Amino acid sequence: MKPTIHYLTTAAAIAEAAAHFATLPRIGIDLEFDDMRYRYGRHLALVQVFDGREVYLIDPLPLEPHMAEGLEPLFKVLRDPAVAKVFHSCKSDILLLDELFGVHCRNIVDTSVQFTMLAAEDNNISLGRLISSEMGFEVDKGEQKSNWLKRPLTEAQKEYAANDVLYLFELTDKLTARLTELNRVHWAEQENQALEDVRYGRDDLRPWTRNATKFKITPDELPLYRELYKLREKLAKEIDRPPYHVISNDKLAELARHPITTANQLRAANGLHPELKRAPYAAQFLDITNVDHDPEPPLPPEQRRFPFRRRLHGPAAARAEARETLLLALKTHLATDHGPVMANMVLSNRIIAEIIEQGADAVLRPWQQQLISHTADNHGVDYGSVRAPFA
Structure with missing residues (x-):
């Protein structure tokens, strides 16, 4: 029998649901968000909550421009250590909550962490595969890469979102029983406790060094790569598009190896967003490719491995x-x-x-x-x- 799914779009409805969640010993929770897939940056798109009987799909988009205020009753529950929050693979979720809203979740139970403590296999297990292995049936994951910022949500998206929380209580109970047999419950508790301290890193001074394609260029080409990366970020943010829509990662490395240095070359180039060929970005692009740039300085000692x-x-x-x-x-x-x-x-x-x-x-x-x-x-x-x- 399918559970009742409540679709909440107003601050009043969210506050009423949050008051209910605050009375419970635990809730199952998951977030859907866009991470540089359809827009620039990271954007919360949906919050799913399971109370043990029913699913609540909390739509934050109608709350804009006062999203944080409208979600505050829910955030209060997330901060409350009296209510356990059952997630699956929650690190991205809690990083997003910290980055966008400064919310630090307390009393986390992560089914991915619990499974890891069984030491059954090397890699993190997906929710779909965990449901299959522990509960013996498959769930549809076809909407995983859909555009969660697009409205209205389809019925398929709503069902997918509900499935992400619907089985969390059964999973954590099964995993807890298995960990109890191995005398490892306290191992999982320590790992889950550590998740409360996870914070979004706001001090990444060299984000271009995290881009995998930097390994396709030489150290001498890195300074140009760095400046093109910065220009890409600037334009992507202005037009609210993911950076790869402006210049793909592979194209970025190619431009560092074989710079475009003339206006004619720029106009004829493939794989560049049209705005890069117009003022003021065309001039900025050519200014970057026609000058020498300072080399990468060494990392300060405290940032070195x-x-x-x-x-x-x-x-x-x-x-x-x-x-x-x-x-x-x-x-x-x-x-x-x-x-x-x-x-x-x-x-x-x-x-x-x-x-x-x-x-x-x-x-x-x-x-x-x-x-x-x-x-x-x-x-x-x-x-x-x-x-x-x-x-």
Whole structure:
């Protein structure tokens, strides 16, 4: 039997529903949002809530330009630690809530985290596949990439959105039972507690370095790539279109390798948004491609990873390598005792690099430290030597 689906479009209706949610021990929740797919930036498009019996689809778009105010009763529930919020793979959702509204969700239960603690496989599991594996049936995921900012929503979109929360209670209960059998419930609780501290990073001073196509260019071409990237962002924001609508990532790398330097070349170029060929952007584009640009300065020390093989020499390098060797030995023992999935989860290459620099006490959760310490004792490895920061 299909649940009742309430479609809420007014601040009054949202406030009434939120007052109901505030009385519950838990709610299932998910967000639909546009992330540089149809518009510039990230935009909340829909909030889905399940109360255990019925689904509420909360449409924030009719609330504009007072979206935050209209959603505040719901945000109050999200901040309330008395109400558990059951998500699946919530990191993108909580980053969006922080970025757009400064909302920090409390008492999070993430079914993806719970499944990960089972150490059944390496990769994060999708909601559809988790429903299939735990509940034995398929749900339609055909609307996953649809335009959630377009109105009116179709019935197929509403059904898809409802399915994203409808099974969360059953899933978390099944996963909790499995974790209880393995004595790992507290592991998942620690990981979910850590999600409360996830915050949107507003200090990315070099966003172009996160673009995968930067690996297609040489260091000498990076300064031009950087300036073209900035121009692309400027125009994309002005016309409210995703940056790839202005210049694709591959085209951006191509322009850094083979610059367009004349007005005739610019007019004849393919793969560029028409606005780039008109004033004032045409002149700005040619100004960028016809001058030399300052090279990328080195990152400040606090933003660098710990490439000890390049930064350390002599006895210091030997000590760092000894820490790495010990951690790799521990990883091998973890794989023997608990399987390779658990070993990669607890001592991934990234985590090993962080422990070498910062020490295990600063990097690892208590459950990870307990597991590694027990493994080290069983195999005669001196775990204590990597608990403190590198010195």
